[in-house]
Amino acid sequence: MWNQIIGHELTVAPLKRAIENSALAQAYLLTGPQGVGKSLIAQTLAMAALCEASKKPCGTCATCQRIINDQHPDVIGLRVLPDKSEIGIEQWRGVEAKVQFQALEGDRKFIIIDDAERMSMSVANACLKTLEEPPSNTHFVLIAHDADRLLPTIRSRCQHLVVSPLPQSVVESWLVKQGSDAVVAKRVAALAQGSLQRAQRLAKPEVLGVLDVMTRDIQKGYTPLQVLEHAASLAILPEAPEVLDGLAVALRNMAVAQPTVRVLQRMRAVEEASQYLSTKGANKELILNELFITLAP
Ligand SMILES: [Zn+2]
Incomplete structure:
Protein backbone atom coordinates (compact mmCIF):
# COMPACT_ATOMS: atom_id res chain seq x y z
CA MET A 1 0.00 0.00 0.00
CA TRP A 2 2.90 2.36 0.63
CA ASN A 3 3.74 1.92 -3.04
CA GLN A 4 0.48 3.56 -4.08
CA ILE A 5 2.01 6.80 -2.80
CA ILE A 6 3.76 7.76 -5.99
CA GLY A 7 6.80 10.01 -6.09
CA HIS A 8 7.01 10.61 -2.33
CA GLU A 9 9.32 7.74 -1.36
CA LEU A 10 11.72 10.00 0.55
CA THR A 11 8.90 11.73 2.42
CA VAL A 12 7.30 8.50 3.63
CA ALA A 13 10.59 6.75 4.44
CA PRO A 14 10.71 8.09 8.04
CA LEU A 15 7.09 7.04 8.56
CA LYS A 16 7.78 3.50 7.35
CA ARG A 17 10.83 3.32 9.59
CA ALA A 18 8.84 4.58 12.58
CA ILE A 19 6.19 1.88 12.00
CA GLU A 20 8.86 -0.84 11.68
CA ASN A 21 10.58 0.30 14.87
CA SER A 22 7.32 0.93 16.76
CA ALA A 23 8.51 4.48 17.23
CA LEU A 24 5.72 6.63 15.84
CA ALA A 25 5.88 10.28 16.84
CA GLN A 26 3.03 11.74 18.83
CA ALA A 27 2.23 14.24 16.11
CA TYR A 28 3.07 14.71 12.45
CA LEU A 29 2.52 17.72 10.26
CA LEU A 30 2.19 17.11 6.52
CA THR A 31 2.37 20.23 4.39
CA GLY A 32 2.26 20.83 0.65
CA PRO A 33 -0.04 22.10 -2.10
CA GLN A 34 -3.51 20.74 -2.65
CA GLY A 35 -3.86 17.37 -4.34
CA VAL A 36 -0.28 16.10 -3.93
CA GLY A 37 -1.20 13.15 -1.69
CA LYS A 38 -1.05 14.38 1.92
CA SER A 39 -4.35 12.77 2.94
CA LEU A 40 -3.36 9.48 1.32
CA ILE A 41 -0.11 9.47 3.29
CA ALA A 42 -2.00 10.12 6.56
CA GLN A 43 -4.48 7.36 5.79
CA THR A 44 -1.73 4.90 4.84
CA LEU A 45 0.12 5.66 8.07
CA ALA A 46 -2.98 4.81 10.12
CA MET A 47 -3.48 1.63 8.10
CA ALA A 48 0.16 0.62 8.54
CA ALA A 49 -0.20 1.00 12.32
CA LEU A 50 -3.54 -0.77 12.72
CA CYS A 51 -3.63 -3.35 9.88
CA GLU A 52 -4.29 -6.96 10.89
CA ALA A 53 -2.15 -8.58 8.19
CA SER A 54 1.49 -9.57 8.59
CA LYS A 55 2.57 -7.34 5.70
CA LYS A 56 1.20 -3.97 6.76
CA PRO A 57 -0.67 -2.12 5.43
CA CYS A 58 -2.44 -4.70 3.27
CA GLY A 59 -5.30 -2.45 2.17
CA THR A 60 -7.70 -5.38 2.09
CA CYS A 61 -8.28 -6.56 5.68
CA ALA A 62 -11.41 -5.38 7.50
CA THR A 63 -9.41 -2.77 9.42
CA CYS A 64 -7.76 -1.29 6.33
CA GLN A 65 -11.06 -1.28 4.48
CA ARG A 66 -12.80 0.59 7.26
CA ILE A 67 -10.00 3.15 7.39
CA ILE A 68 -10.26 3.63 3.62
CA ASN A 69 -14.04 4.09 3.96
CA ASP A 70 -13.68 6.51 6.87
CA GLN A 71 -15.51 4.14 9.22
CA HIS A 72 -12.84 3.03 11.69
CA PRO A 73 -13.67 4.14 15.26
CA ASP A 74 -9.99 4.64 16.15
CA VAL A 75 -9.16 6.77 13.12
CA ILE A 76 -10.93 10.04 13.71
CA GLY A 77 -11.01 12.63 10.95
CA LEU A 78 -11.53 16.33 11.52
CA ARG A 79 -12.07 18.73 8.65
CA VAL A 80 -13.99 21.87 7.75
CA LEU A 81 -17.66 20.98 7.30
CA PRO A 82 -19.05 21.77 3.82
CA ASP A 83 -21.19 24.66 5.08
CA LYS A 84 -18.50 26.18 7.31
CA SER A 85 -15.37 28.21 6.72
CA GLU A 86 -13.34 26.86 9.64
CA ILE A 87 -13.09 23.92 12.05
CA GLY A 88 -15.29 24.94 14.97
CA ILE A 89 -14.90 24.30 18.68
CA GLU A 90 -17.97 22.03 18.85
CA GLN A 91 -16.29 19.73 16.30
CA TRP A 92 -13.15 19.71 18.41
CA ARG A 93 -15.13 18.84 21.56
CA GLY A 94 -16.44 15.76 19.73
CA VAL A 95 -12.89 14.66 18.95
CA GLU A 96 -11.70 15.43 22.47
CA ALA A 97 -14.42 13.22 23.94
CA LYS A 98 -13.22 10.31 21.80
CA VAL A 99 -9.57 10.95 22.68
CA GLN A 100 -10.32 10.46 26.38
CA PHE A 101 -11.35 6.83 25.90
CA GLN A 102 -9.20 3.78 25.23
CA ALA A 103 -8.84 2.76 21.60
CA LEU A 104 -11.93 0.76 20.72
CA GLU A 105 -10.31 -1.88 18.55
CA GLY A 106 -6.55 -1.61 18.23
CA ASP A 107 -4.01 -0.40 20.73
CA ARG A 108 -3.90 3.19 19.51
CA LYS A 109 -5.84 6.00 17.92
CA PHE A 110 -5.20 8.42 15.11
CA ILE A 111 -6.62 11.90 14.86
CA ILE A 112 -6.24 13.22 11.32
CA ILE A 113 -6.87 16.96 11.02
CA ASP A 114 -7.33 18.07 7.44
CA ASP A 115 -6.99 21.77 6.59
CA ALA A 116 -5.34 22.27 9.97
CA GLU A 117 -4.64 25.91 9.14
CA ARG A 118 -8.39 26.44 9.16
CA MET A 119 -8.85 25.51 12.82
CA SER A 120 -10.56 28.40 14.59
CA MET A 121 -8.36 30.17 17.14
CA SER A 122 -10.12 28.42 20.02
CA VAL A 123 -9.66 25.01 18.33
CA ALA A 124 -5.99 25.77 17.64
CA ASN A 125 -5.47 26.62 21.31
CA ALA A 126 -7.33 23.51 22.47
CA CYS A 127 -5.32 21.40 20.01
CA LEU A 128 -2.09 22.90 21.32
CA LYS A 129 -3.10 22.06 24.88
CA THR A 130 -3.76 18.45 23.87
CA LEU A 131 -0.42 18.24 22.06
CA GLU A 132 1.31 19.60 25.16
CA GLU A 133 -0.23 16.90 27.35
CA PRO A 134 -0.85 14.17 24.83
CA PRO A 135 -3.09 11.26 25.72
CA SER A 136 -1.26 7.94 25.56
CA ASN A 137 -1.39 5.85 22.40
CA THR A 138 -2.93 8.68 20.40
CA HIS A 139 -1.22 10.02 17.32
CA PHE A 140 -2.08 13.26 15.58
CA VAL A 141 -1.58 13.91 11.88
CA LEU A 142 -2.10 17.54 10.90
CA ILE A 143 -2.46 18.30 7.21
CA ALA A 144 -1.97 21.85 5.95
CA HIS A 145 -1.25 23.65 2.69
CA ASP A 146 0.65 26.39 4.41
CA ALA A 147 2.62 25.63 7.58
CA ASP A 148 3.08 29.34 8.23
CA ARG A 149 -0.60 29.73 8.98
CA LEU A 150 -0.39 27.35 11.95
CA LEU A 151 0.55 28.46 15.45
CA PRO A 152 4.35 28.14 15.74
CA THR A 153 3.79 26.36 19.05
CA ILE A 154 1.70 23.70 17.25
CA ARG A 155 4.29 23.35 14.48
CA SER A 156 7.09 22.84 16.96
CA ARG A 157 5.26 19.93 18.58
CA CYS A 158 4.92 18.04 15.30
CA GLN A 159 7.40 16.15 13.19
CA HIS A 160 7.15 18.12 9.95
CA LEU A 161 7.14 16.34 6.58
CA VAL A 162 6.96 18.37 3.37
CA VAL A 163 4.98 16.76 0.56
CA SER A 164 6.22 18.47 -2.59
CA PRO A 165 4.48 18.68 -5.97
CA LYS A 204 -11.09 13.71 -19.25
CA PRO A 205 -12.07 14.46 -22.85
CA GLU A 206 -15.02 16.62 -21.78
CA VAL A 207 -12.86 18.73 -19.44
CA LEU A 208 -10.07 19.19 -21.99
CA GLY A 209 -12.72 19.99 -24.61
CA VAL A 210 -14.15 22.83 -22.51
CA LEU A 211 -10.64 24.09 -21.77
CA ASP A 212 -9.75 24.05 -25.49
CA VAL A 213 -12.82 26.05 -26.50
CA MET A 214 -12.31 28.61 -23.76
CA THR A 215 -8.58 28.97 -24.39
CA ARG A 216 -9.26 29.56 -28.08
CA ASP A 217 -11.99 32.08 -27.30
CA ILE A 218 -10.00 34.15 -24.84
CA GLN A 219 -7.40 34.52 -27.58
CA LYS A 220 -9.73 35.13 -30.52
CA GLY A 221 -12.71 36.81 -28.89
CA TYR A 222 -16.34 35.94 -28.33
CA THR A 223 -19.85 37.37 -28.43
CA PRO A 224 -21.94 38.42 -25.38
CA LEU A 225 -24.07 35.32 -25.96
CA GLN A 226 -20.97 33.12 -25.73
CA VAL A 227 -20.12 34.78 -22.40
CA LEU A 228 -23.39 33.44 -21.01
CA GLU A 229 -22.85 30.04 -22.61
CA HIS A 230 -19.32 29.68 -21.23
CA ALA A 231 -20.41 30.75 -17.75
CA ALA A 232 -23.38 28.37 -17.76
CA SER A 233 -21.40 25.35 -18.97
CA LEU A 234 -18.52 25.94 -16.57
CA ALA A 235 -20.80 26.60 -13.57
CA ILE A 236 -22.12 23.03 -13.70
CA LEU A 237 -18.77 21.37 -14.43
CA PRO A 238 -17.28 19.80 -11.26
CA GLU A 239 -13.82 20.32 -12.76
CA ALA A 240 -14.34 24.11 -13.15
CA PRO A 241 -11.38 24.89 -10.81
CA GLU A 242 -9.07 22.81 -13.02
CA VAL A 243 -10.39 24.52 -16.17
CA LEU A 244 -9.68 27.91 -14.59
CA ASP A 245 -6.17 26.71 -13.70
CA GLY A 246 -5.75 25.72 -17.35
CA LEU A 247 -6.92 29.17 -18.49
CA ALA A 248 -4.45 30.75 -16.09
CA VAL A 249 -1.65 28.73 -17.69
CA ALA A 250 -2.77 29.82 -21.18
CA LEU A 251 -2.74 33.46 -20.06
CA ARG A 252 0.66 33.01 -18.43
CA ASN A 253 2.00 31.74 -21.75
CA MET A 254 0.47 34.78 -23.47
CA ALA A 255 2.11 37.02 -20.88
CA VAL A 256 5.50 35.42 -21.55
CA ALA A 257 5.08 35.91 -25.31
CA GLN A 258 3.75 39.46 -24.96
CA PRO A 259 3.69 40.88 -21.44
CA THR A 260 1.02 43.58 -21.35
CA VAL A 261 -0.95 45.14 -18.51
CA ARG A 262 -4.10 43.71 -20.09
CA VAL A 263 -2.85 40.11 -19.93
CA LEU A 264 -1.82 40.56 -16.30
CA GLN A 265 -5.29 41.96 -15.50
CA ARG A 266 -6.88 38.91 -17.09
CA MET A 267 -4.62 36.56 -15.11
CA ARG A 268 -5.63 38.31 -11.91
CA ALA A 269 -9.31 38.01 -12.87
CA VAL A 270 -8.93 34.21 -13.25
CA GLU A 271 -7.21 33.92 -9.86
CA GLU A 272 -9.92 35.98 -8.18
CA ALA A 273 -12.71 33.97 -9.81
CA SER A 274 -11.05 30.74 -8.59
CA GLN A 275 -11.06 32.06 -5.04
CA TYR A 276 -14.66 33.31 -5.19
CA LEU A 277 -15.87 30.01 -6.62
CA SER A 278 -14.57 28.13 -3.60
CA THR A 279 -16.38 30.33 -1.09
CA LYS A 280 -19.50 29.10 0.59
CA GLY A 281 -22.77 29.77 -1.25
CA ALA A 282 -21.04 31.44 -4.20
CA ASN A 283 -23.23 32.24 -7.21
CA LYS A 284 -21.00 30.43 -9.69
CA GLU A 285 -22.76 31.54 -12.83
CA LEU A 286 -22.60 35.20 -11.85
CA ILE A 287 -18.90 34.98 -10.94
CA LEU A 288 -18.12 33.24 -14.23
CA ASN A 289 -20.23 35.71 -16.24
CA GLU A 290 -18.15 38.55 -14.85
CA LEU A 291 -14.97 36.60 -15.46
CA PHE A 292 -15.70 35.99 -19.14
CA ILE A 293 -16.67 39.63 -19.64
CA THR A 294 -13.29 40.61 -18.16
CA LEU A 295 -11.42 37.98 -20.18
CA ALA A 296 -12.76 39.10 -23.56
CA PRO A 297 -9.79 40.24 -25.63
ZN1 LIG B 1 -4.80 -4.44 6.44
Whole structure:
Protein backbone atom coordinates (compact mmCIF):
# COMPACT_ATOMS: atom_id res chain seq x y z
CA MET A 1 0.00 0.00 0.00
CA TRP A 2 2.90 2.36 0.63
CA ASN A 3 3.74 1.92 -3.04
CA GLN A 4 0.48 3.56 -4.08
CA ILE A 5 2.01 6.80 -2.80
CA ILE A 6 3.76 7.76 -5.99
CA GLY A 7 6.80 10.01 -6.09
CA HIS A 8 7.01 10.61 -2.33
CA GLU A 9 9.32 7.74 -1.36
CA LEU A 10 11.72 10.00 0.55
CA THR A 11 8.90 11.73 2.42
CA VAL A 12 7.30 8.50 3.63
CA ALA A 13 10.59 6.75 4.44
CA PRO A 14 10.71 8.09 8.04
CA LEU A 15 7.09 7.04 8.56
CA LYS A 16 7.78 3.50 7.35
CA ARG A 17 10.83 3.32 9.59
CA ALA A 18 8.84 4.58 12.58
CA ILE A 19 6.19 1.88 12.00
CA GLU A 20 8.86 -0.84 11.68
CA ASN A 21 10.58 0.30 14.87
CA SER A 22 7.32 0.93 16.76
CA ALA A 23 8.51 4.48 17.23
CA LEU A 24 5.72 6.63 15.84
CA ALA A 25 5.88 10.28 16.84
CA GLN A 26 3.03 11.74 18.83
CA ALA A 27 2.23 14.24 16.11
CA TYR A 28 3.07 14.71 12.45
CA LEU A 29 2.52 17.72 10.26
CA LEU A 30 2.19 17.11 6.52
CA THR A 31 2.37 20.23 4.39
CA GLY A 32 2.26 20.83 0.65
CA PRO A 33 -0.04 22.10 -2.10
CA GLN A 34 -3.51 20.74 -2.65
CA GLY A 35 -3.86 17.37 -4.34
CA VAL A 36 -0.28 16.10 -3.93
CA GLY A 37 -1.20 13.15 -1.69
CA LYS A 38 -1.05 14.38 1.92
CA SER A 39 -4.35 12.77 2.94
CA LEU A 40 -3.36 9.48 1.32
CA ILE A 41 -0.11 9.47 3.29
CA ALA A 42 -2.00 10.12 6.56
CA GLN A 43 -4.48 7.36 5.79
CA THR A 44 -1.73 4.90 4.84
CA LEU A 45 0.12 5.66 8.07
CA ALA A 46 -2.98 4.81 10.12
CA MET A 47 -3.48 1.63 8.10
CA ALA A 48 0.16 0.62 8.54
CA ALA A 49 -0.20 1.00 12.32
CA LEU A 50 -3.54 -0.77 12.72
CA CYS A 51 -3.63 -3.35 9.88
CA GLU A 52 -4.29 -6.96 10.89
CA ALA A 53 -2.15 -8.58 8.19
CA SER A 54 1.49 -9.57 8.59
CA LYS A 55 2.57 -7.34 5.70
CA LYS A 56 1.20 -3.97 6.76
CA PRO A 57 -0.67 -2.12 5.43
CA CYS A 58 -2.44 -4.70 3.27
CA GLY A 59 -5.30 -2.45 2.17
CA THR A 60 -7.70 -5.38 2.09
CA CYS A 61 -8.28 -6.56 5.68
CA ALA A 62 -11.41 -5.38 7.50
CA THR A 63 -9.41 -2.77 9.42
CA CYS A 64 -7.76 -1.29 6.33
CA GLN A 65 -11.06 -1.28 4.48
CA ARG A 66 -12.80 0.59 7.26
CA ILE A 67 -10.00 3.15 7.39
CA ILE A 68 -10.26 3.63 3.62
CA ASN A 69 -14.04 4.09 3.96
CA ASP A 70 -13.68 6.51 6.87
CA GLN A 71 -15.51 4.14 9.22
CA HIS A 72 -12.84 3.03 11.69
CA PRO A 73 -13.67 4.14 15.26
CA ASP A 74 -9.99 4.64 16.15
CA VAL A 75 -9.16 6.77 13.12
CA ILE A 76 -10.93 10.04 13.71
CA GLY A 77 -11.01 12.63 10.95
CA LEU A 78 -11.53 16.33 11.52
CA ARG A 79 -12.07 18.73 8.65
CA VAL A 80 -13.99 21.87 7.75
CA LEU A 81 -17.66 20.98 7.30
CA PRO A 82 -19.05 21.77 3.82
CA ASP A 83 -21.19 24.66 5.08
CA LYS A 84 -18.50 26.18 7.31
CA SER A 85 -15.37 28.21 6.72
CA GLU A 86 -13.34 26.86 9.64
CA ILE A 87 -13.09 23.92 12.05
CA GLY A 88 -15.29 24.94 14.97
CA ILE A 89 -14.90 24.30 18.68
CA GLU A 90 -17.97 22.03 18.85
CA GLN A 91 -16.29 19.73 16.30
CA TRP A 92 -13.15 19.71 18.41
CA ARG A 93 -15.13 18.84 21.56
CA GLY A 94 -16.44 15.76 19.73
CA VAL A 95 -12.89 14.66 18.95
CA GLU A 96 -11.70 15.43 22.47
CA ALA A 97 -14.42 13.22 23.94
CA LYS A 98 -13.22 10.31 21.80
CA VAL A 99 -9.57 10.95 22.68
CA GLN A 100 -10.32 10.46 26.38
CA PHE A 101 -11.35 6.83 25.90
CA GLN A 102 -9.20 3.78 25.23
CA ALA A 103 -8.84 2.76 21.60
CA LEU A 104 -11.93 0.76 20.72
CA GLU A 105 -10.31 -1.88 18.55
CA GLY A 106 -6.55 -1.61 18.23
CA ASP A 107 -4.01 -0.40 20.73
CA ARG A 108 -3.90 3.19 19.51
CA LYS A 109 -5.84 6.00 17.92
CA PHE A 110 -5.20 8.42 15.11
CA ILE A 111 -6.62 11.90 14.86
CA ILE A 112 -6.24 13.22 11.32
CA ILE A 113 -6.87 16.96 11.02
CA ASP A 114 -7.33 18.07 7.44
CA ASP A 115 -6.99 21.77 6.59
CA ALA A 116 -5.34 22.27 9.97
CA GLU A 117 -4.64 25.91 9.14
CA ARG A 118 -8.39 26.44 9.16
CA MET A 119 -8.85 25.51 12.82
CA SER A 120 -10.56 28.40 14.59
CA MET A 121 -8.36 30.17 17.14
CA SER A 122 -10.12 28.42 20.02
CA VAL A 123 -9.66 25.01 18.33
CA ALA A 124 -5.99 25.77 17.64
CA ASN A 125 -5.47 26.62 21.31
CA ALA A 126 -7.33 23.51 22.47
CA CYS A 127 -5.32 21.40 20.01
CA LEU A 128 -2.09 22.90 21.32
CA LYS A 129 -3.10 22.06 24.88
CA THR A 130 -3.76 18.45 23.87
CA LEU A 131 -0.42 18.24 22.06
CA GLU A 132 1.31 19.60 25.16
CA GLU A 133 -0.23 16.90 27.35
CA PRO A 134 -0.85 14.17 24.83
CA PRO A 135 -3.09 11.26 25.72
CA SER A 136 -1.26 7.94 25.56
CA ASN A 137 -1.39 5.85 22.40
CA THR A 138 -2.93 8.68 20.40
CA HIS A 139 -1.22 10.02 17.32
CA PHE A 140 -2.08 13.26 15.58
CA VAL A 141 -1.58 13.91 11.88
CA LEU A 142 -2.10 17.54 10.90
CA ILE A 143 -2.46 18.30 7.21
CA ALA A 144 -1.97 21.85 5.95
CA HIS A 145 -1.25 23.65 2.69
CA ASP A 146 0.65 26.39 4.41
CA ALA A 147 2.62 25.63 7.58
CA ASP A 148 3.08 29.34 8.23
CA ARG A 149 -0.60 29.73 8.98
CA LEU A 150 -0.39 27.35 11.95
CA LEU A 151 0.55 28.46 15.45
CA PRO A 152 4.35 28.14 15.74
CA THR A 153 3.79 26.36 19.05
CA ILE A 154 1.70 23.70 17.25
CA ARG A 155 4.29 23.35 14.48
CA SER A 156 7.09 22.84 16.96
CA ARG A 157 5.26 19.93 18.58
CA CYS A 158 4.92 18.04 15.30
CA GLN A 159 7.40 16.15 13.19
CA HIS A 160 7.15 18.12 9.95
CA LEU A 161 7.14 16.34 6.58
CA VAL A 162 6.96 18.37 3.37
CA VAL A 163 4.98 16.76 0.56
CA SER A 164 6.22 18.47 -2.59
CA PRO A 165 4.48 18.68 -5.97
CA LEU A 166 5.49 15.78 -8.21
CA PRO A 167 7.82 16.34 -11.16
CA GLN A 168 5.98 16.72 -14.48
CA SER A 169 7.60 13.54 -15.81
CA VAL A 170 6.20 11.48 -12.91
CA VAL A 171 2.68 12.82 -13.51
CA GLU A 172 3.02 12.16 -17.23
CA SER A 173 4.12 8.54 -16.89
CA TRP A 174 1.44 7.93 -14.24
CA LEU A 175 -1.23 9.18 -16.67
CA VAL A 176 0.09 6.89 -19.41
CA LYS A 177 -0.09 3.95 -16.97
CA GLN A 178 -3.69 4.93 -16.22
CA GLY A 179 -4.43 4.58 -19.94
CA SER A 180 -4.09 8.18 -21.15
CA ASP A 181 -2.90 8.83 -24.66
CA ALA A 182 0.76 10.00 -24.68
CA VAL A 183 -0.06 13.43 -26.16
CA VAL A 184 -2.86 14.01 -23.64
CA ALA A 185 -0.61 12.83 -20.79
CA LYS A 186 2.10 15.31 -21.74
CA ARG A 187 -0.35 18.18 -22.01
CA VAL A 188 -2.21 17.38 -18.79
CA ALA A 189 1.03 16.86 -16.84
CA ALA A 190 2.08 20.38 -17.83
CA LEU A 191 -1.18 21.75 -16.37
CA ALA A 192 -1.47 19.58 -13.26
CA GLN A 193 0.97 21.48 -11.03
CA GLY A 194 2.49 18.28 -9.70
CA SER A 195 -0.80 16.82 -8.49
CA LEU A 196 -2.06 13.38 -9.55
CA GLN A 197 -5.52 14.30 -8.29
CA ARG A 198 -5.63 17.39 -10.50
CA ALA A 199 -4.17 15.41 -13.43
CA GLN A 200 -6.88 12.77 -13.09
CA ARG A 201 -9.61 15.40 -13.12
CA LEU A 202 -8.12 17.21 -16.11
CA ALA A 203 -7.46 14.13 -18.23
CA LYS A 204 -11.09 13.71 -19.25
CA PRO A 205 -12.07 14.46 -22.85
CA GLU A 206 -15.02 16.62 -21.78
CA VAL A 207 -12.86 18.73 -19.44
CA LEU A 208 -10.07 19.19 -21.99
CA GLY A 209 -12.72 19.99 -24.61
CA VAL A 210 -14.15 22.83 -22.51
CA LEU A 211 -10.64 24.09 -21.77
CA ASP A 212 -9.75 24.05 -25.49
CA VAL A 213 -12.82 26.05 -26.50
CA MET A 214 -12.31 28.61 -23.76
CA THR A 215 -8.58 28.97 -24.39
CA ARG A 216 -9.26 29.56 -28.08
CA ASP A 217 -11.99 32.08 -27.30
CA ILE A 218 -10.00 34.15 -24.84
CA GLN A 219 -7.40 34.52 -27.58
CA LYS A 220 -9.73 35.13 -30.52
CA GLY A 221 -12.71 36.81 -28.89
CA TYR A 222 -16.34 35.94 -28.33
CA THR A 223 -19.85 37.37 -28.43
CA PRO A 224 -21.94 38.42 -25.38
CA LEU A 225 -24.07 35.32 -25.96
CA GLN A 226 -20.97 33.12 -25.73
CA VAL A 227 -20.12 34.78 -22.40
CA LEU A 228 -23.39 33.44 -21.01
CA GLU A 229 -22.85 30.04 -22.61
CA HIS A 230 -19.32 29.68 -21.23
CA ALA A 231 -20.41 30.75 -17.75
CA ALA A 232 -23.38 28.37 -17.76
CA SER A 233 -21.40 25.35 -18.97
CA LEU A 234 -18.52 25.94 -16.57
CA ALA A 235 -20.80 26.60 -13.57
CA ILE A 236 -22.12 23.03 -13.70
CA LEU A 237 -18.77 21.37 -14.43
CA PRO A 238 -17.28 19.80 -11.26
CA GLU A 239 -13.82 20.32 -12.76
CA ALA A 240 -14.34 24.11 -13.15
CA PRO A 241 -11.38 24.89 -10.81
CA GLU A 242 -9.07 22.81 -13.02
CA VAL A 243 -10.39 24.52 -16.17
CA LEU A 244 -9.68 27.91 -14.59
CA ASP A 245 -6.17 26.71 -13.70
CA GLY A 246 -5.75 25.72 -17.35
CA LEU A 247 -6.92 29.17 -18.49
CA ALA A 248 -4.45 30.75 -16.09
CA VAL A 249 -1.65 28.73 -17.69
CA ALA A 250 -2.77 29.82 -21.18
CA LEU A 251 -2.74 33.46 -20.06
CA ARG A 252 0.66 33.01 -18.43
CA ASN A 253 2.00 31.74 -21.75
CA MET A 254 0.47 34.78 -23.47
CA ALA A 255 2.11 37.02 -20.88
CA VAL A 256 5.50 35.42 -21.55
CA ALA A 257 5.08 35.91 -25.31
CA GLN A 258 3.75 39.46 -24.96
CA PRO A 259 3.69 40.88 -21.44
CA THR A 260 1.02 43.58 -21.35
CA VAL A 261 -0.95 45.14 -18.51
CA ARG A 262 -4.10 43.71 -20.09
CA VAL A 263 -2.85 40.11 -19.93
CA LEU A 264 -1.82 40.56 -16.30
CA GLN A 265 -5.29 41.96 -15.50
CA ARG A 266 -6.88 38.91 -17.09
CA MET A 267 -4.62 36.56 -15.11
CA ARG A 268 -5.63 38.31 -11.91
CA ALA A 269 -9.31 38.01 -12.87
CA VAL A 270 -8.93 34.21 -13.25
CA GLU A 271 -7.21 33.92 -9.86
CA GLU A 272 -9.92 35.98 -8.18
CA ALA A 273 -12.71 33.97 -9.81
CA SER A 274 -11.05 30.74 -8.59
CA GLN A 275 -11.06 32.06 -5.04
CA TYR A 276 -14.66 33.31 -5.19
CA LEU A 277 -15.87 30.01 -6.62
CA SER A 278 -14.57 28.13 -3.60
CA THR A 279 -16.38 30.33 -1.09
CA LYS A 280 -19.50 29.10 0.59
CA GLY A 281 -22.77 29.77 -1.25
CA ALA A 282 -21.04 31.44 -4.20
CA ASN A 283 -23.23 32.24 -7.21
CA LYS A 284 -21.00 30.43 -9.69
CA GLU A 285 -22.76 31.54 -12.83
CA LEU A 286 -22.60 35.20 -11.85
CA ILE A 287 -18.90 34.98 -10.94
CA LEU A 288 -18.12 33.24 -14.23
CA ASN A 289 -20.23 35.71 -16.24
CA GLU A 290 -18.15 38.55 -14.85
CA LEU A 291 -14.97 36.60 -15.46
CA PHE A 292 -15.70 35.99 -19.14
CA ILE A 293 -16.67 39.63 -19.64
CA THR A 294 -13.29 40.61 -18.16
CA LEU A 295 -11.42 37.98 -20.18
CA ALA A 296 -12.76 39.10 -23.56
CA PRO A 297 -9.79 40.24 -25.63
ZN1 LIG B 1 -4.80 -4.44 6.44
